[in-house]
Amino acid sequence: MNMINTIAIHEFKSLFLSPLAWTVLAILQAILAYIFLTQVETFNLIQPKLATIEGAPGLTDIVVIPLFSNAAIILLLVTPLLTMRLICEDRRNKTLSLLMSAPISSADIIIGKYLGSLGLLLILVVLITLMPLSLLVGCELDMGKLFSNLLALMLLVTAFTSTGLFMSTIAGHPTVAAMGTFGVLLLLWILDWTTSMNDQRSELLEYLSILRHFQNLQSGQLNTADISYFLLFTMTFLFLGISSLNKDRL
């Protein structure tokens, strides 16, 4: 546990030593702020019409849900870039042997690196959440829905990061890792698109799709099935990462 902490803290700090973390935080914040303001503007425009409709979507539905959906798509692009260097760069710079010859298990290395980079992404998620929270100054929000959106995005980044870490463990070059992560995540994202086109529904594809589970959580339904999907997803890739790091020695 101690070692996991040490590695995680080092990993987290070293993200901020390069301009990468700052750039990602700044750019994402700027883009999402723009999206957020657009949604607030939209709400302002259609508010009079909404007032006349019974059971119309509220502020949370119009501002928070699109903001978090867009954030999810942007994170799909950004997470691979943040995670591509984790193990891959260590291997290329030969610093991996420092970790391998120290009294640390592969699980410690993987989980430590995972938590370190997850830290940055969680900061990102919290910063995104601060935007709708600023509306509390003059409006009321559906806090339950906001919370479930926050949870959904957090679970999503835990899953994204684990995939990225695994890809970084098996890839020989960071860009390959990034491309691989992006490919896998995007495929899982669009997996159930075909099911909406014809009448036949594939239960399996629907279950595997990240988007489906993410949307379920976003809508405010806290399903054990959805939450455990993300947790299983994360654990699977972490386990794969640990075993492929072990295989490195063979």
Add this chain to the structure above:
Amino acid sequence: MAYLIEAKQLCRYYGKYRAVNDVSFSLAKGEILGFLGPNGAGKTTTMQMLSGNLAPSSGQIKINGFDLLDQPLMAKKSLGYLPDTPPLYKDLSVKEFLNYCAQLHGVAKNNMTQCINHSMERCGLTDVSQRLIDNLSKGYQQRVGIAQAILHNPDVIILDEPTVGLDPIQIKEIRTLIRELGQEHGVILSTHHLSEVQESCTHVQIIHQGQLVLNESIEGLNHSLNTGSLLVSTRLMPDTEVLLTIPGVNSVEPITDNKFIIHYCVSEDPCQQITETIITKGWGLQELSPIKKSLEDIFISLTHTSDS
């Protein structure tokens, strides 16, 4: 005596290529083992296996009594390793980096500053402790690598070509450091500089094409070298047939017309007789100097004989 390292019948395949073949040896406290071999002989592979970076295809490694495969964490606790490329996080300063290494090796918090300062002192890094590793010269980076390996005061120190990229003064310092370390620890160092082994090691191993061709202590090695050589130059051309009749002379190897090397058997010591013969025959002795047999000769003769 309990051995710090016991390696038994190590083999390592890369695909079908056998990089290390049936290598067994042991290392006790107070020994400095020099690992010699030409490029691609399997030195680094063996070192990587000893440090737990590479699993042997077959064979067993015990470090301080713990099996490296069964109890890797216990075994690695007594291990300090400098790979052939020093493993450095270049965006950290020397002190930050060593601090991280100390944490990774589980050095106790109250002991950490002392450990770091001590190893920086030993490797001459105190003046650059605040500088970024990236901005240091290659020699200094190599020293940081060594500092990292001895930081946690491990029982076994494995150094893969520790003097690469250092200037002659630094090399001398590092050799002194290695000798110092060898008094309280077990040190393995790989190199292709033979003089380094002669100067700082107590034991020598030569590996060639994945196999150990020599495993001997330095004294034993010097003792077993029964042949000596003399460089002789004369004014007139000597008759080699006459020289060969002197008991103890094995061969005469001409270099130029008046210059030649005489190989002889040390136990019979024919030097005096050679001198007398040359003088009485009136060839005009101009130079007679012993050639010190170096590891180089052994190295070359060993690696060549196993080729043929």
